[in-house]
Amino acid sequence: MIKINNLSKIFQTEEVExxxxxxxxxxxxxxxxxxxxxPSGSGKSTLLNIVGLxxxxxxxSYQLLNQEMMGLKEQEKSKVRKQNIGFVxxxxxxxxxxxxxxxxxxxxxxxxxxxxxxxxxxxxxxxxLGISHRLKHYPQQLSxxxxxxxxxxxxLINNPKIILADEPTGNLDSKNGNxxxxxxxxxxxxxxxxxxxxxxxxxxxxxxxxxxxxxGMVLSxxxxxxxxxxxxx
Ligand code: ADP
Ligand code: MG
Numbered sequence: 067m068i069k070i071n072n073l074s075k076i077f078q079t080e081e082v083e084x085x086x087x088x089x090x091x092x093x094x095x096x097x098x099x100x101x102x103x104x105p106s107g108s109g110k111s112t113l114l115n116i117v118g119l120x121x122x123x124x125x126x127s128y129q130l131l132n133q134e135m136m137g138l139k140e141q142e143k144s145k146v147r148k149q150n151i152g153f154v155x156x157x158x159x160x161x162x163x164x165x166x167x168x169x170x171x172x173x174x175x176x177x178x179x180x181x182x183x184x185x186x187x188x189x190x191x192x193x194x195l196g197i198s199h200r201l202k203h204y205p206q207q208l209s210x211x212x213x214x215x216x217x218x219x220x221x222l223i224n225n226p227k228i229i230l231a232d233e234p235t236g237n238l239d240s241k242n243g244n245x246x247x248x249x250x251x252x253x254x255x256x257x258x259x260x261x262x263x264x265x266x267x268x269x270x271x272x273x274x275x276x277x278x279x280x281x282g283m284v285l286s287x288x289x290x291x292x293x294x295x296x297x298x299x
Contacts, residue, residue, distance in 0.1 A: 068094040068117060068228065068261060073126035075112050075282075086112040087123070088282040099250075099260040101270040101290075104279035110263040111156055111232055113279075117261065118153045118230045119143040130228060148176045152226030154234045156263075158217040160205040166192075166216050167201040173224040191219045195245055210237040218246050222253060229253060231262040235269055247272050 075087040086109045094100045102110050115121040117128065119135065127136045131150060135143070147153075152173070160169050167188055174184045192198045195215040205213055214237045222229065229250065235243035243266075251272055254260055262273060270276050271290060278285045 067096045067132065067259060068092070068128070068130055070113075070117065070128040071126055073113070073116065073123050073128055075109070075116065075121075076124045086282050087116075089126070090279075090282070090284055092277060092284060094259055094261050097254075097257050097259055098275065099254045099273040100262070101273040101276045102261065102263045102279055103265065103270060103276055104285070108279040109282040110279055114230050114232050114261065114263060118151055119147045120153070148173070150227045152221035152224065152229045154218050154221040154229075154231040156232035156236065158205070158213045160213060160216055160220075162205050164204075165201065166197065166203050166205070166208070169205065169216055170219045170223055173220060177224055179224075187223055191223050194249065195219050196242065211239065211242060214238055215242060215246070218249065222249060225253060225256065225258070227258060229258050229260045229262075231260065233263055233265065235264065235266060243269070
């Protein structure tokens with residue numbers, strides 16, 4: 067569960083002050099899949115970074131899994147992050163010095179998964195996302211779309227309770243984008259709570275609720291009509 071109350075974030079540089087988030091309140095219930103949409107610069111990434119414990123808010127409060135995160139020490143934040151959060155970054159954030167295999171494996175090492183299970187899980191998710199033949203490569207040797215799939219694999223490999231995804235299909239063609247959305251849908255079906263930023267109405271249709279942001283504020287929230295599975299007989 068993600069509960070955000072009146073969260074604000076001000077970026078202060080020498081000359082300008084930017085209010086990236088202005089009293090944002092959002093609740094994502096346990097097991098819910100929520101999308102955030104909104105124009106560039108509306109504060110979507112800032113919000114996700116704070117919820118993902120990679121940045122801190124200026125004021126307000128927020129709880130993850132019923133625990134207050136405002137004021138938590140770095141070390142405690144890091145623990146919550148590693149144990150519970152899978153984060154798909156807009157700019158991938160892959161570790162250049164590590165191979166694709168090692169990048170994807172990292173969350174499993176943090177969580178003390180045995181090496182045989184790690185191998186099986188890395189190979190299985192790489193297969194699913196069509197990057198099996200790239201496991202020995204390094205991030206710089208990959209296309210943008212391949213890097214994005216590695217970022218998705220790394221974020222989701224450990225079945226995190228909370229998934230935060232910042233434009234996870236932004237660099238993908240529709241086939242690879244669908245793989246990513248299917249993976250998210252599967253993890254959602256298994257109980258994950260998901261908060262995703264996207265510009266795609268199609269991707270948003272996989273979620274239960276869409277929140278529209280603008281100028282650091284929540285403009286509206288709407289429930290999405292259920293996707294209808296087309297049954298073939
Ligand atoms: P979005 O993801 O919706 O495109 P962002 O959250 O990236 O928007 O940015 C929201 C606002 O905060 C923008 O005006 C952006 O320029 C500003 N901003 C984001 N990160 C920083 C930063 N590190 N320093 C200063 N301003 C920032
Ligand atoms: Mg962004």
